[in-house]
Amino acid sequence: MSSRFRVAVDVGNSSIKIAYHPPGMTADASDLRVVRVSLTGADWQAQLADLTSAFPQSDNTVQWLLASVNSVGCDRLSAWIETHRAADRVRVIDRSDVGIETDVRMPQRVGIDRLLAAQSAFRLAGDRSAIVIDAGTTVTVDLVASPGVFRGGAILPGLGLQFRALHEATDKLPRLEPPDDLASLESPGRDTQAAMELGVASGIVGAIDRLVESFQSTCDVSQIFLTGGDAGRLSPAIRSPHRVVVDMPLRGLYGIELADSSSL
Missing domain, CATH: 3.30.420.40 (ATPase, nucleotide binding domain)
Incomplete structure (x- = not known):
């Protein structure tokens, strides 16, 4: 796994679920924090801003992995990251990445x-x-x-x-x-x-x-x-x-x- 700070996002039909290890904690599966953000709520961007405020800010340090069954929701999230966290890297995972x-x-x-x-x-x-x-x-x-x-x-x-x-x-x-x-x-x-x-x-x-x-x-x-x-x-x-x-x-x-x- 990359040494970058990894953020995994499951973009569903009505919400996104975000998984990450809080900064300073060991990268153990039991420490994985999962946060759900509703895409239908008016404050989803504010929730993302609050959540990511503790993420590293250096260039190329944060790695976002997006898996989506909702192309509109995925585009909205990608645009938000590009606007508000321009130094982060984003990759939309496709079937070839899964390895099955x-x-x-x-x-x-x-x-x-x-x-x-x-x-x-x-x-x-x-x-x-x-x-x-x-x-x-x-x-x-x-x-x-x-x-x-x-x-x-x-x-x-x-x-x-x-x-x-x-x-x-x-x-x-x-x-x-x-x-x-x-x-x-x-x-x-x-x-x-x-x-x-x-x-x-x-x-x-x-x-x-x-x-x-x-x-x-x-x-x-x-x-x-x-x-x-x-x-x-x-x-x-x-x-x-x-x-x-x-x-x-x-x-x-x-x-x-x-x-x-x-x-x-």
Whole structure:
């Protein structure tokens, strides 16, 4: 890894997550600080300015690594860095930087977040086959097979997206937020809210369990990992034994080994 002060940024659909080691602390994984900044808030630039005020100021000292599934958000962040931290170096990570092979029909269309999560899962599994479930705006369930090959997976709407769709596509259904406890929902649901919560939760959890079973039938899976903003909600309801790991794509990005660091 480069000796520069590294800042890894996962640019998502609604927010950015920033990982770095605070100045003066050891570069140990347990010391990695993660900060979330909403791109939809009016004060996101002020939050960035406050966060980066403690970063080194010397030329070429700070190395930003950006991984994005949101090109508009990535452009906004890059422009902010160029304007407010002109001495820093910025690199937008692409698929070739991740260092994982792909066995899919259109590898150029696989989200960088899925590849980073798969790479993290493979490393955490001791370079053995693994399944990684990333539960955010969307839910992805992906398989990475030994010797480190991304085999693809499934994408479905996440909890918030499904509740929003039910409200916006109908005249009568209310706008709901995902419940915190998906393992203890009323069944059958005896009012509209309970029925919606049960339907959405059962659809997502049932899909995850079914996909895990399907992937396990094709590959000797050593571990299953769950990450993403809704991991805490989903974990108690998922039947398959799994391990919750916070911010897997972001941590994978922070630890990435770049073949050509001189371009940063």
